[in-house]
Amino acid sequence: MATLHVVSHSSFTDGRLTSCLRVLGATDGLLLCGDAVHALQTGSTAWLPLLEVAQSGRLYALDEDVSARAINASEQVQRLDYAGFVQLSIDFDKVNTWL
Numbered sequence: 001m002a003t004l005h006v007v008s009h010s011s012f013t014d015g016r017l018t019s020c021l022r023v024l025g026a027t028d029g030l031l032l033c034g035d036a037v038h039a040l041q042t043g044s045t046a047w048l049p050l051l052e053v054a055q056s057g058r059l060y061a062l063d064e065d066v067s068a069r070a071i072n073a074s075e076q077v078q079r080l081d082y083a084g085f086v087q088l089s090i091d092f093d094k095v096n097t098w099l
Helices: 016-023 034-040 047-055 063-068 082-091
Strands: 003-007 029-032 059-062 078-080 094-098
Touching: 003 016, 003 082, 016 029, 016 047, 016 094, 029 034, 029 082, 034 047, 034 059, 034 063, 047 059, 059 063, 059 082, 063 078, 078 082
Parallel strands: 003 029, 003 094, 029 059, 059 078
Antiparallel strands: none
């Protein structure tokens, strides 16, 4: 059963993204929003663990948050608007928000 994991806290000040990556299954997706999009800065220590997820096509980010923070995200990251977020939530069996 595939789960969409949603993380909104910065990995530079919080351990939720690291915890999420430990339990991320082979068919799970990861959506970064809010301050979590800072992890998409290529070359950062936060980006390296995300690279495998990005290469598998299962890494997503809210475009509005990426743009608002002027993050230069890799083209491997699938950027979504809010309608895309809703559709992604429907496409996965479960959604787990890391509050």
